[in-house]
Amino acid sequence: MADEPLVLGIETSCDETGVGIVRGHTLLADEVASSVDEHARFGGVVPEVASRAHLEAMVPTIRRALKNAGVAASDLDGVAVTAGPGLAGALLVGVSAAKAYAYALGKPLYGVNHLASHICVDQLEHGALPEPTMALLVSGGHSSLLLAPDITADVRPLGSTIDDAAGEAFDKIARVLNLGFPGGPVIDRMAREGDPEAIRFPRGLTGPRDAVYDFSFSGLKTAVARWIEAKRHAGEEVPVADVSASFQEAVVDVLTRKAVRACKDNGVDHLMIGGGVAANSRLRALAAQRCEDAGVRLRVPRPKLCTDNGAMVAALGAEMVARNRPASAWDLSADSSLPVTEPHVPDPAHPHGHGGAHGHDHDHVHELSKDNLYS
């Protein structure tokens, strides 16, 4: 439908410079420039390297997205950008770019939450999100269970990792096994040749008195590393495929068990899985099986939409426009620790939205005290 909001989204929270364009729930362009190769030899993302790469890639990536979408910048209804959470210096490049672009085009700016964007992207794959949506977000930066009654206004954290993110654990184990960086894809590949039952690694936070929805992968990581070292000390060959499969099984067992439990406990009949680790084939398979057993419908976007990208930011921006949420102010901050409970960062002077984004309507200033989300 041509009257659905046409929004460009910019994502720079980590090492992907993403620019996406959507019309409502329709994906028109999803351009990503990654600096992952530059980080590989360090075993993780180096913030300054990522920030430099964002600056280099920003304008060419915007240009490619517009070209591939076949739309004119002047037709956009808004520009959305990840305001946080993420790496501060990296976020700042995207936020600066989005402000400049929106301002130059005379369009409203929407600073949105990276985690809510990971959930909202599924609208591009499976249509409107059910309300509420239960979401399991798993990547190198986050491992969270979120309940979202309204993705533009009400996202509630049920649980999250208390130490390492799931993707971080994959990277660290890959490093111990000398498989390189990033670890997710290579362990997934190795695991296909291995036996997931070969070694019984610990399942973190699954005891009767543990937090029901929180995760912990640090103990698992240590246990796997010790097991490998013991083999090496004994002069035995490390069965890489079996270790990969057994480690991966321990991670996805806990993730899917807790996610399905959260759906049941909260009476939610849909589960959305997003984030880079959602591309893991065993996670997808086990989630599908357990959801089916529990009568829960599983929604997992295609892998390219699960990793960080601009389309997810555009998807949430389009939802903000569609629901007439207020735009952000020109002094929008990049907030490296933006709480997940804030799906977007509205202009504190216009917290209710008026359709016209940057009008100079000061009628609502008196409501600041009760509606200011920033104090």
Next chain:
Amino acid sequence: MLLLALDTATPAVTVALHDGSGVLAESNQVDARRHGELLLPAVHRVLGEAGVGLDAVTGFVVGVGPGPYTGLRVGLTTAGVFSEATGVPVHGLCTLDGIAYAVGLAGLEGPFTVATDARRKEVYWARYADARTRLTDPAVDRPADITDETAGLPAVGAGAQLYPDTFGRVPEGMPVHQSAAAMAALAAEKLAAGEDLLPDRPLYLRRPDAQVPAHYKVVTPR
């Protein structure tokens, strides 16, 4: 000619609009931690004061550093995207050259040194024959390591004020902070004379710190 100049390579967030013969409006704020928040509102204010829109601008001028990276990128990103959105060219200027030009306007004749604070006990600096003529490439050094090269010269800028043992005499009445008005005037002069300006690419002068934080974020499969 209508130039919009901006620079965020030093603690200053500075924006100015110049019509080729003079400055129409400017905004100067000093807050090393809020470049990202302050720049766009400053642009909006400057254009508003001059009563023009961004679409009237015929060229963007941006300080390319050297400067601490995070702030530096705010200005470069903003100018680059403005240029992309409006189809109007963006020109780079060495940030130290802007300060040198401002110093010339304030009455200091050469030779002199310009030094800004590079943090980590270092300065970004260059030597000038006069306000328009830089003699050395911009560099980053510990003040103690460049005393031979700057000895006997007056010095200006926040870096000179920070390290009086190295830079000695800082003349009275000289601007300390970067001024987009001076940069715009310099760019206008250079453009009118048919001189090339720099591409809008950052002068970092240092390699990135290759340190992965304890809880780093990673990309997983694509």
